[in-house]
Amino acid sequence: MKLILNYLKNYKKIFLLNVISVFGFALVELGIPTIVARMIDRGISGRDAAYIWKMGGVILVISLVGVAGTILLGYCCAYLSTSVVRDLRNDIFRKTQTFSHSEFNRFGTSSLITRTNNDAFQIQMFMNILLRTALMTPVMIVSSIVLVLKASLRLSMVILATIPLIILGVIIVAKISESISENQQNSLEWINRISRENLSGIRVIRAFTNDNYEKKRFDEANLSYMKFSKRLFKLMSVTQPVFFLLMNLAGMLIYWISSILINQNSLQVGQLVAFMDYLFHVMFSIMLFCLVFMMYPKAQVSARRITKVLKTTPSIPTQITEHGEGTEGGNRDSGDLNKIDIKEIRFEHVTFVYPDGEEAVLKDVSFAVNRGETIAFIGSTGSGKSTLINLVPRAYDVTEGSILINGEDIRKLPAQELRQSIGFIPQKAMLFGGTIAENIRYGKKDASMEEVAHAAKVAHAYDFIMEKGGFEELITENATNVSGGQRQRLSIARALVRRPDVYIFDDSFSALDFKTDAKLRGELKKETKEAIVMIVAQRISSIVDADRIVVLNEGSVVGIGTHQELMKGCQIYREIALSQLSEEELANA
Numbered sequence: 001m002k003l004i005l006n007y008l009k010n011y012k013k014i015f016l017l018n019v020i021s022v023f024g025f026a027l028v029e030l031g032i033p034t035i036v037a038r039m040i041d042r043g044i045s046g047r048d049a050a051y052i053w054k055m056g057g058v059i060l061v062i063s064l065v066g067v068a069g070t071i072l073l074g075y076c077c078a079y080l081s082t083s084v085v086r087d088l089r090n091d092i093f094r095k096t097q098t099f100s101h102s103e104f105n106r107f108g109t110s111s112l113i114t115r116t117n118n119d120a121f122q123i124q125m126f127m128n129i130l131l132r133t134a135l136m137t138p139v140m141i142v143s144s145i146v147l148v149l150k151a152s153l154r155l156s157m158v159i160l161a162t163i164p165l166i167i168l169g170v171i172i173v174a175k176i177s178e179s180i181s182e183n184q185q186n187s188l189e190w191i192n193r194i195s196r197e198n199l200s201g202i203r204v205i206r207a208f209t210n211d212n213y214e215k216k217r218f219d220e221a222n223l224s225y226m227k228f229s230k231r232l233f234k235l236m237s238v239t240q241p242v243f244f245l246l247m248n249l250a251g252m253l254i255y256w257i258s259s260i261l262i263n264q265n266s267l268q269v270g271q272l273v274a275f276m277d278y279l280f281h282v283m284f285s286i287m288l289f290c291l292v293f294m295m296y297p298k299a300q301v302s303a304r305r306i307t308k309v310l311k312t313t314p315s316i317p318t319q320i321t322e323h324g325e326g327t328e329g330g331n332r333d334s335g336d337l338n339k340i341d342i343k344e345i346r347f348e349h350v351t352f353v354y355p356d357g358e359e360a361v362l363k364d365v366s367f368a369v370n371r372g373e374t375i376a377f378i379g380s381t382g383s384g385k386s387t388l389i390n391l392v393p394r395a396y397d398v399t400e401g402s403i404l405i406n407g408e409d410i411r412k413l414p415a416q417e418l419r420q421s422i423g424f425i426p427q428k429a430m431l432f433g434g435t436i437a438e439n440i441r442y443g444k445k446d447a448s449m450e451e452v453a454h455a456a457k458v459a460h461a462y463d464f465i466m467e468k469g470g471f472e473e474l475i476t477e478n479a480t481n482v483s484g485g486q487r488q489r490l491s492i493a494r495a496l497v498r499r500p501d502v503y504i505f506d507d508s509f510s511a512l513d514f515k516t517d518a519k520l521r522g523e524l525k526k527e528t529k530e531a532i533v534m535i536v537a538q539r540i541s542s543i544v545d546a547d548r549i550v551v552l553n554e555g556s557v558v559g560i561g562t563h564q565e566l567m568k569g570c571q572i573y574r575e576i577a578l579s580q581l582s583e584e585e586l587a588n589a
């Protein structure tokens with residue numbers, strides 16, 4: 001509720017209209033029975049046609065006001081609920097943009113998607129009902145109770161006795177449904193996770209003929225969702241008839257008492273008609289109120305899940321705030337950010353433990369690299385190479401030791417500005433929906449066509465782009481219309497177009513054939529001679545000519561030097577080299 005109120009604050013005027021339309025609606029609903037009662041008791045019983053006509057006119061006017069009020073109410077509810085949920089989604093999205101890898105890992109992608117979509121939708125549904133009824137029902141309940149009491153004190157006792165029973169029932173139902181709703185949302189998250197894995201991993205699933213296994217996994221999650229949804233529906237299906245039964249019993253009792261009162265001439269027929277109408281409104285309003293109350297736990301679970309995301313403080317602050325503004329100087333596109341002129345990167349006794357890990361993945365790592373130099377990292381799988389280079393753009397911060405950029409601790413530098421100066425080519429080339437040109441321009445939004453074409457040429461992507469139909473050719477979802485090697489070359493072009501101070505290649509040549517790899521590196525060398533180049537590679541041939549090679553083993557540096565130096569002085573490096581190249585090739589390297 002607090003979350004909704006916080007967002008409603010931005011729509012005060014429409015909210016006020018909403019309130020006014022509620023009162024308009026109540027006026028009609030409760031005004032008409034009063035007039036009808038008078039028409040019966042004074043107009044019909046007293047055979048006063050003029051009075052009946054007059055009252056008929058009043059009913060017509062009130063009805064028209066009612067129609068206008070109802071339409072306005074519908075409009076306000078729709079406007080407020082959709083606007084608030086749009087703001088909420090925007091804020092969740094912006095917040096997740098500020099998350100570092102730790103927060104992403106903590107929540108999980110599927111959970112963040114469920115929170116952005118489904119949980120926000122739950123809030124929208126709840127708000128729609130809430131805005132329609134939350135204001136209206138108290139107004140209706142209170143005014144109809146006053147009118148009921150006025151109409152007949154004795155009859156009112158029946159209603160007043162029923163209300164506490166209904167309210168008690170609602171509280172019990174709400175309590176039970178809260179935990180079921182929480183489990184239901186978790187099951188939905190589970191379904192989303194499996195769907196995502198299945199859709200993106202369909203090739204692997206088919207290759208391993210694991211279709212049935214995946215079906216079973218999905219069935220399990222789906223069944224769990226069904227189980228909790230069924231429980232909720234069952235609860236509701238018992239609740240509603242019980243409430244109706246209570247209402248009907250109250251109605252029966254009233255008719256019975258009324259017949260006695262009419263016989264005794266202490267109640268008029270018109271009064272009874274009005275009374276039954278008010279009674280209907282009291283009961284109907286209570287029912288609506290119950291509906292809100294029953295939806296409340298589900299919305300509360302969603303609101304809690306959303307609030308958890310919104311309240312999370314990113315472990316590495318970026319310049320984008322929750323509201324999309326730069327912390328310094330307003331709303332800024334990444335293109336407007338200052339760049340840090342990186343001249344030197346120095347690791348000093350860096351030790352790193354993943355936030356959810358126990359053991360250090362990097363242990364006491366030290367090295368330095370300057371502008372114009374290429375440093376390469378090699379080592380067996382899991383030795384910590386990717387982890388190490390991910391520390392440079394501050395995907396995570398070091399656990400111990402420090403990384404210095406131009407002598408200054410990286411933790412003191414704004415993460416966004418730092419990243420502006422880095423061209424990162426990830427291990428798994430990721431492209432976005434859009435044209436090839438748009439994908440390359442992702443590195444630099446205002447790059448000219450010449451710059452885009454030049455980057456593509458250096459990355460050895462130009463020829464295949466032309467074969468595919470040019471830069472305006474569309475990349476399909478998950479980039480299925482480009483091969484692994486082509487994807488890598490496009491992501492290299494994306495980094496090149498940026499002309500950064502630091503290039504980080506995380507095993508980015510692995511999908512290229514040896515010939516393309518060699519030619520591309522030759523071109524890259526010319527392009528990057530002013531920059532710092534950090535390369536993670538599995539192939540010795542990709543790094544032999546690096547100025548410095550760092551050999552990692554189980555997170556520790558076991559050798560630093562040129563290829564020749566390491567061949568002489570580092571046993572692990574020599575073993576890796578000999579496992580890939582012949583003595584003759586190594587001698588020529």
Ligand SMILES: Nc1ncnc2c1ncn2[C@@H]1O[C@H](COP(=O)(O)OP(=O)(O)OP(=O)(O)O)[C@@H](O)[C@H]1O
Nearest residue numbers: 105354356357361380381382383384385386387388
């Ligand atoms: N997000 C993470 N959370 C916890 N542990 C992780 C995470 N990412 C990697 N690790 C662990 O850190 C260690 C080093 O992984 P890293 O990816 O840096 O190795 P690598 O040398 O790049 O391996 P490869 O050559 O196979 O890519 C591994 O044991 C891995 O399981």
